[in-house]
Amino acid sequence: MLTQLLAPAHSPGSLAGRVRRRPERPRAPGCSVELLQALDAELARRAGEAGRLRFEMGRGLDMLERSGGHHVLGFSSIEAYALERCERSQSWTQKARGLARRLEALPLLADALISGSLSWSMAAVLATVASPDDAEFWLAEASRRTVREMKALVLEKRGVAEEGEPEAELRTLTLTVPREDAWCFEQAKLLGRQLGERTNADFVLGLVAESTSTLCSELPSSGIELTADDAMAPQRAWQRELARMRTEAEERCEAHFRRSPEPRPHVEPLLWPEQPEAVDRQLRELSRELVGREVAFGRALDAFFAADGWRRLGYATAAQYARERLGTSLSSIKAKRRLVKRLGQLRFLADAVDRGELGYEAARLVAEVATGTTVEAWVTRATQRTLRHLREEIDSAELLARWSESTAVLPPSDAEVRRVEALERAVVTGQISAPPALPKMAGAPSATVTLHLRVSADTARDFRCWEAIYLRHRGSALRATTFLRFACELFLDTWRPRGLDVEYAHIYERDRHRCQSPCCGRRDVTPHHLRFRSHGGDDSDENLTSLCTWCHLEGIHRGQISATPPASNIRWTFGRNAHTVVEGRRRTRASDD
Numbered sequence: 001m002l003t004q005l006l007a008p009a010h011s012p013g014s015l016a017g018r019v020r021r022r023p024e025r026p027r028a029p030g031c032s033v034e035l036l037q038a039l040d041a042e043l044a045r046r047a048g049e050a051g052r053l054r055f056e057m058g059r060g061l062d063m064l065e066r067s068g069g070h071h072v073l074g075f076s077s078i079e080a081y082a083l084e085r086c087e088r089s090q091s092w093t094q095k096a097r098g099l100a101r102r103l104e105a106l107p108l109l110a111d112a113l114i115s116g117s118l119s120w121s122m123a124a125v126l127a128t129v130a131s132p133d134d135a136e137f138w139l140a141e142a143s144r145r146t147v148r149e150m151k152a153l154v155l156e157k158r159g160v161a162e163e164g165e166p167e168a169e170l171r172t173l174t175l176t177v178p179r180e181d182a183w184c185f186e187q188a189k190l191l192g193r194q195l196g197e198r199t200n201a202d203f204v205l206g207l208v209a210e211s212t213s214t215l216c217s218e219l220p221s222s223g224i225e226l227t228a229d230d231a232m233a234p235q236r237a238w239q240r241e242l243a244r245m246r247t248e249a250e251e252r253c254e255a256h257f258r259r260s261p262e263p264r265p266h267v268e269p270l271l272w273p274e275q276p277e278a279v280d281r282q283l284r285e286l287s288r289e290l291v292g293r294e295v296a297f298g299r300a301l302d303a304f305f306a307a308d309g310w311r312r313l314g315y316a317t318a319a320q321y322a323r324e325r326l327g328t329s330l331s332s333i334k335a336k337r338r339l340v341k342r343l344g345q346l347r348f349l350a351d352a353v354d355r356g357e358l359g360y361e362a363a364r365l366v367a368e369v370a371t372g373t374t375v376e377a378w379v380t381r382a383t384q385r386t387l388r389h390l391r392e393e394i395d396s397a398e399l400l401a402r403w404s405e406s407t408a409v410l411p412p413s414d415a416e417v418r419r420v421e422a423l424e425r426a427v428v429t430g431q432i433s434a435p436p437a438l439p440k441m442a443g444a445p446s447a448t449v450t451l452h453l454r455v456s457a458d459t460a461r462d463f464r465c466w467e468a469i470y471l472r473h474r475g476s477a478l479r480a481t482t483f484l485r486f487a488c489e490l491f492l493d494t495w496r497p498r499g500l501d502v503e504y505a506h507i508y509e510r511d512r513h514r515c516q517s518p519c520c521g522r523r524d525v526t527p528h529h530l531r532f533r534s535h536g537g538d539d540s541d542e543n544l545t546s547l548c549t550w551c552h553l554e555g556i557h558r559g560q561i562s563a564t565p566p567a568s569n570i571r572w573t574f575g576r577n578a579h580t581v582v583e584g585r586r587r588t589r590a591s592d593d
Contacts, residue, residue: 031307039304040313040325046297047326048116053290055103055113055120056270057086058096060283062104065097069276074561074574076520076550083387084519084580085280086287087359102127108135110269117264119327121147129154146254147323148247170201173453173460181485182449186399188488190424191495193395194512196523200453208462210494211487215466219473249316256314257324277577291360295353298340301333335364342367346375357383362390369394369409381411384586386518396420414585421512429509430496451484503527507544515548517561518572518582522548528556530565542566 064070065078075081082093099120103110109126112118118126122142130138142150177185192203273279304310310321319330326333343350349366352358358366362382370378382390394409396417401409412420425431455463467483474480481489504527515522525546531537545567547556555561562573572582579590 031303031309033312036304036307036309036312039300039307039309042300043297043304044325045116046293046300047119047328050290050293050297051120051123051327052114052116052267053286053293054096055100055110055123057088057283057286057290058098058100059104059269060272060279060286061086061093062097062100063272064276064279064283067274067276069279071550071554072276072560072576073280073579074519074555076515076517076522076548076555080519080521083361086283087291087361087387088287089361099124099127105132106130106135108139111266112139114269115264115267118142119147121323121327121329122150123327125150125154129157147327148250148254148320169457170454171457171460173204173451173455173463175451175453175484176448177451177482177484179449181482181488182451184485184488184492185451186403187427188491190427191492194424194428194514194523195495201455201459204453204455204463205459207484207487207491208459208466210490211470211483212462212466214490215469219469246317250320253314253316253320254324277575277579280579287359288356291353291356291363294336294360295340295343298336302337302340305333305337339364339367346370346372348375349379352379352383361387365390365394369397371408374408374410377411386580386582386587388521389518389582389585389587393417417585425509425512427492428496428512504544507541508546510541511546514546515551516545516567516570517547517551517555517563518585518587519574519580520548520551522550524548526552528552528563530563530567530570542568545570 061078061082064081070078070081073081073085075084078097079090079093082088083090086093088096103113103123106127109118109123109130113120113123118139125147126135126138126142141153145153188207189203192206270282272282305318310318313321315321315325318333322328322330322333343353343363346367349358349363349370353363358379365387366375366378366382381393385393393412396412397409399420400412400416401407463483470483470486507527508525511525513523513525515525526549528545528547529537529539530543530545537543543565545563547563551561556563560574560576564571569584570582571584572580574580574582581588
């Protein structure tokens with residue numbers, strides 16, 4: 001059934017986390033120290049401008065959320081609003097709002113951030129400890145310390161011995177498994193996406209956690225030989241030594257780039273209107289300006305890093321340069337460089353971004369899947385979809401491409417989207433089970449699939465550890481399958497929704513237990529009659545859809561969203577003064593946008 005659901009309409013039925021040394025990239029020819037210093041000054045200026053715009057957007061988003069303006073505009077949450085209207089992710093929105101909210105009571109720090117005398121990274125550190133009474137003291141300390149030193153000072157003031165673990169780096173977990181097990185993995189991923197696990201890192205972490213608890217209960221304690229701690233002791237000791245050497249190197253290099261604070265002209269913060277529609281217009285203007293500045297910032301970053309600029313200017317690590325000079329994270333710099341590299345390869349996409357047809361998140365999504373031959377089709381599709389629908393269609397296209405003979409990821413047709421939805425529905429409701437593990441025939445070539453999964457180093461290590469335990473007992477106390485299949489079947493059995501003995505359960509299953517609003521996707525669903533029963537609506541399937549509690553009770557019944565039947569092709573209108581209309585899956589925006 002899986003192959004039938006995913007087959008094109010025209011067709012018939014090593015160690016994880018191992019670090020590999022990369023060859024050094026050649027420096028950009030003719031890049032003198034003077035040119036590097038000029039690039040460095042430009043990057044610092046652009047980083048300050050980007051930080052100011054992000055902070056102002058955080059202020060506007062926080063103001064909109066507090067006043068309930070995002071509800072007036074037809075969105076169930078401020079994150080859903082920011083994704084669709086500003087094209088910024090949930091984590092970006094939460095961090096921007098969080099800093100803006102903390103600095104609301106610290107106008108001295110807010111003014112320093114807006115004027116550029118305080119970087120985003122430094123402001124984030126100060127916001128965790130400063131108060132209105134001592135803000136001037138902390139600002140003075142920041143003027144003569146690095147971000148690293150300020151973090152140490154904050155921890156000292158709080159009486160904390162050491163800082164928490166840094167954000168985990170991702171590693172590639174490579175698995176070669178039978179094709180049937182890869183199908184089982186795809187099914188489990190579909191269920192994981194239903195539960196909100198969007199990345200491989202989060203999903204594989206869930207698989208390991210689920211299988212760990214089961215193995216601990218099914219195997220005798222003597223059968224679980226957790227020798228990983230002793231075996232990994234040298235590796236962990238080396239990691240601690242490496243961290244110590246990096247810190248020492250950064251301390252030694254700080255003397256080379258420590259600068260006296262430069263006087264900055266005062267910049268007045270933006271004035272925000274009160275009406276939600278006016279706030280929305282200002283936020284969208286800022287988001288368009290920020291996209292243009294980030295693209296230019298990324299191009300300058302690419303030139304600087306290609307010339308090995310951070311090292312030649314006396315920084316110990318690229319992360320130190322990002323944190324101390326630009327006030328951002330190295331992962332943020334990598335993301336910007338990756339996007340501008342793709343824009344350089346996909347001129348049609350770059351032109352669409354320059355014209356303002358696509359924002360940051362849509363451009364990032366398209367850049368990940370488009371090629372020179374498919375970019376026009378993907379850009380056209382992105383301009384016609386909400387960000388939620390665009391993400392869904394890219395997921396569908398990648399799934400179809402993985403299991404077809406084509407190597408190109410093409411925008412899926414409506415029929416292909418429905419085919420993937422049918423597969424997800426069948427997985428979630430238990431209408432299909434994992435494909436049977438086929439016995440290997442003597443002399444027959446094995447049909448295998450190699451999976452390359454980006455996960456955290458800890459997850460990769462734990463996966464390999466428990467895989468070894470599983471393989472030692474496979475066929476005796478445990479099933480004779482791969483560890484990946486064992487973990488996926490456990491995940492499916494545990495988290496697949498059970499049959500609901502409630503009214504309209506078949507509607508929830510048809511809609512995959514998701515709010516059908518193209519700008520929402522929450523899972524606290526209730527049944528909604530598209531034509532109200534008070535207006536003559538019936539209980540037919542084409543008059544029923546699943547909506548979350550806010551979209552149903554607040555959005556629809558208070559006039560902030562409208563949805564007209566049939567359920568198979570709903571026409572959605574968002575906002576009291578309609579700013580977005582979605583018919584089926586095709587989005588159009590008001591002309592003033």
